[in-house]
Amino acid sequence: MEFGLSEEQDLMQETVRQFINQECPPTRLHEIFNAGEGHDGRIWQGLADLGLCGLMLPEKFGGAELEVLDLALVCEELGYGAFPGPFMMHSLAGVAIAKAGSSSQQDLWLPQIANGAQVATLALGEGANGWECSEWSTEVRDGRLHGIKDFVSHAALADLILVGLSDGHFAVVETGAEGLSVESQDGIDRSRPISRVKFDGVRCEVLNESGACVQAIQDVGLALLAADAFGAASRLVDLAVEYTKTREQFGRKVAEFQAVKHQLARLALEVEPTRALFWYAAHALDHLPIEASRSVAMAKAHISERGIEAARAVVELHGGLGFTWECDVQLWFKRMMFDRTYLGTPEFLRERCANLGGL
Amino acid sequence: MDLTYSVEHEKYREEVIDFLKGWPLSGEDARLPIEEQESLFRQHGIDAGYVYRNVPREYGGAGQAPDALKDSIVREEFFRVSAPWDLLNQGAGMLVPTLLEFGTEEQKRRFIPKALTGEERWCQGYSEPGSGSDLASLQCRALRDEEHYVLNGQKIWTSNAKQAHFMFGLFRTDPAASKHAGISYLIVDMSAEGIDVRPLREMTGGSEFNEVFFNDARVPVEFRVGAEGEGWAVSRATLIHERNLIGNPNMMRDTFEDLLDLARRTQRGGQAAIKDPYVRQRLMEIEGYVRTVETSNMLQFTATLRGEPMKAMRPMMMNKLYSTDTMQRIQRCAFDLLGGEGMLAPSPEDIVGWARNTTSTGWVEAYLFSLGPAIAGGASNIQLNIIGERGYGLPRDPRPPEKS
């Protein structure tokens, strides 16, 4: 009975954090954010060199065969660093192919995904609240893919898109294919730009080896989003603590005002204990199947909601500076907006929790 | 991360479950008054090695080798069937761990066994009319007269003082010393002359806490715990035990399950309230907090087990406030579900402190009662100071100049 991280896991988080500090400090983040692509080939290669692009993939394809928790711990660090790039969706796409792809499909794609040479992403949502496949109309007819997907992260960059079908399977398309068009949606979180992608009779392959797996991949996604949101929220708390300890008004550091101190303590209180919530949820996916779907939905709903409330308070604690584009806070604020919304708002996920809990 | 138990611990759990088949009692024993049944079963539990596991045999405990996992298995299983377990009152929960750490051999032998059985009841004499959050400003005096201390002054909010045989408390033994240095930790026999206990009435309608007046009451010097002038350090240890008592995740889960039951029983707009989308949202949001209490507790437990409690320092500091906030969220929701019945007063049977809630007026009492823990043992604002200052290195509040 151990509910704690291993030395390897601690070390991995430490390594990722150092890498981000060096390669992608806030000055660089702002540049990437302003450029709008949400990507930097050099830092992507850096992640690949650390062996992170295939963290959960089988070793025979160059992966590390680790668990959801390990991937979530990396996502926590990426959230903490507001790290731009397609890492989360890329990882999920790899897991989907490993779960449901035939052996020839795996041979074809997984080595390239594991070493980061090809970038993969996911196309799931349809319309503002369409996160469940029962609400989708995207389907394969006569071997061709038809449908429209919204909020596809890094679609313009990706080599492969895994498209969720109304029957709960994934179809894989290569982005050069005919009949595919990508239209930017000008997303708020410019570290993870989003597009609407139209599939008009696009050639595709369906992942059909072990049944429908869209829901299972979404569950992994919820755990990763919870972890990312936790990381981002922790950074927001740290930013506010740092800033109020240096900013002076009325001849003192503003953190000396008890109202400010208590506001900070409340923020921290809403965020810090929830670390355990995402650990548990991620662990459940590999080890406690009966509880897993409910645990990830609850973790994502709770952490992203607490996180976005923290983000709003942190803007306020920075005064006018907090309201500017130049301030670091906005980068994490927008990270939280994405994390809170993608794969379902807290309200949507709580209704799912209620159903799964037999309420 | 591994949430399975070793074969040894699985086997241990089975033994505990097997033992618990003896509760509730049967036969002749089942006809005893409930308090006696509880004492009897608790004694069986001590003899079998499950109750007061970490208190040595010579002081009336089970004297088992330390094993925090076994502690938690026992606690879980005893809670599951509501069997009498370690008493969580001021005596067994606060005095005993303090004496084990700081007491003399004499004191341990004299006081621990009867505190464990509950035969001798205890109260905690810290707060005074002028000294609550700023406890170290306390004024109640205990001046040395040869082999005694002579007590004069007043304590207040002293829970259970009316029923208590003894008090442990803080008293100023050296009025000339600086604020913290002049304080000693004393044990007071409540039957001594010169002690007057006057019950106060709480907002719940109950009467648990009291005022205690000392008028030349005498305490033998052997009843001092720790050195003279070191009472502050001794009391810090007790306070940690008090906060641990407040943040119990099993109670939180049970109360949340009771809330779900209430939502199932309550009718709203022609259907059970639990089917109402707004109620469902609220319940699931609250469960997010309850799950956080539970999982964070596991995280802290493992960090402690590994000898790395510093790694969980922040969540540990947050426990008290997080738990009392969560409990109050549950109670607010219950109060709303009660509708008009929320205007009813609790009946005397409802006024029992924490309990499983099954009746409307029981919930009303719990709604009121949930404020108590938010104030006692360090009010919420004080917790926020601790989190900010010790957890995140924020500046300390400005200190007023010391009074001379």
Ligand SMILES: Cc1cc2nc3c(=O)[nH]c(=O)nc-3n(C[C@H](O)[C@H](O)[C@H](O)COP(=O)(O)OP(=O)(O)OC[C@H]3O[C@@H](n4cnc5c(N)ncnc54)[C@H](O)[C@@H]3O)c2cc1C
């Ligand atoms: C149900 C219950 C049982 C109790 N049982 C016992 C018992 O058995 N034995 C015992 O000794 N005591 C007991 N107490 C007393 C309890 O410990 C005190 O009430 C508590 O420490 C607060 O002290 P106070 O009541 O004097 O409030 P005060 O200290 O006067 O506080 C009043 C308000 O001011 C705020 N405040 C105070 N200082 C600060 C600060 N520095 N910064 C910001 N805000 C501040 C507080 O948060 C509070 O909101 C009990 C209390 C309750 C409610």
